[in-house]
Amino acid sequence: MSKLLSLLFPRKCSLCGTPMADAGEYDALCPDCMLKYSMLCEEKCSHCGQRQKYCRCEKIDGAEISLHLFEFSSELSRNIIYTLKRRNDKYLQNFLARQLAGEIVNTLKEESCGEKFTISFVPRNPASVRDFGFDQSKLVAEKIAALTDMRCAGLFVHAKNTKTQKEISAKDRKDNASNSYSAKNGVGATGTLVIVDDVTTSGSTLSRCASLAKEIGAEKVMAVAVAMTPKKTGW
Ligand SMILES: [Zn+2]
Numbered sequence: 001m002s003k004l005l006s007l008l009f010p011r012k013c014s015l016c017g018t019p020m021a022d023a024g025e026y027d028a029l030c031p032d033c034m035l036k037y038s039m040l041c042e043e044k045c046s047h048c049g050q051r052q053k054y055c056r057c058e059k060i061d062g063a064e065i066s067l068h069l070f071e072f073s074s075e076l077s078r079n080i081i082y083t084l085k086r087r088n089d090k091y092l093q094n095f096l097a098r099q100l101a102g103e104i105v106n107t108l109k110e111e112s113c114g115e116k117f118t119i120s121f122v123p124r125n126p127a128s129v130r131d132f133g134f135d136q137s138k139l140v141a142e143k144i145a146a147l148t149d150m151r152c153a154g155l156f157v158h159a160k161n162t163k164t165q166k167e168i169s170a171k172d173r174k175d176n177a178s179n180s181y182s183a184k185n186g187v188g189a190t191g192t193l194v195i196v197d198d199v200t201t202s203g204s205t206l207s208r209c210a211s212l213a214k215e216i217g218a219e220k221v222m223a224v225a226v227a228m229t230p231k232k233t234g235w
Pocket residue numbers: 013014015016017018029030031032033034
């Protein structure tokens with residue numbers, strides 16, 4: 001049956017559309033894109049010189065640990081993030097979830113984060129959920145939870161939905177992020193909370209969710225993003 005389905009609907013690379021033979025549940029990229037992806041993750045951070053997975057340059061206020069897979073700057077990185085945001089592509093979500101799950105598990109061990117872990121996510125703006133029909137960070141977080149045996153909990157909501165982040169100047173972004181998220185009524189957290197976002201811009205959204213996490217009882221916060229926007233000046 002799956003053979004027939006794959007004949008009728010051949011799997012294609014999530015990024016370039018090249019047909020892929022024998023693609024598994026966690027495969028999303030063709031060999032060519034996969035090679036480029038590996039190189040993207042191996043790129044050294046321009047600030048600390050570490051490879052992306054060891055770079056901890058992005059200080060998220062309120063989070064003890066932060067990690068990301070790659071910088072949000074090259075064409076490939078933009079292609080990945082835009083596809084993640086615009087297309088409800090199960091295979092790309094699976095792929096990124098597995099990439100992140102490995103890094104999260106390793107980092108939780110290294111940083112001796114205790115034994116109680118929960119995973120949550122930065123919820124998508126409700127207007128965008130209406131437009132696109134899905135919440136990519138939630139889907140990726142749920143898949144990471146399934147891969148790591150963590151519990152996934154939706155803890156945060158948009159308190160006020162005004163404008164999308166893009167429509168707001170960088171100057172106002174921090175204030176907007178502070179105003180636009182709150183913890184859901186009655187939720188609590190214990191131990192280490194892993195908060196997943198797709199791409200960080202100023203870091204203020206993850207910071208806001210990290211401080212909310214502390215308010216509802218989390219002891220430690222790990223802020224996780226698929227991609228981090230490199231800071232241009234002041235490094
Ligand atoms: Zn490809």
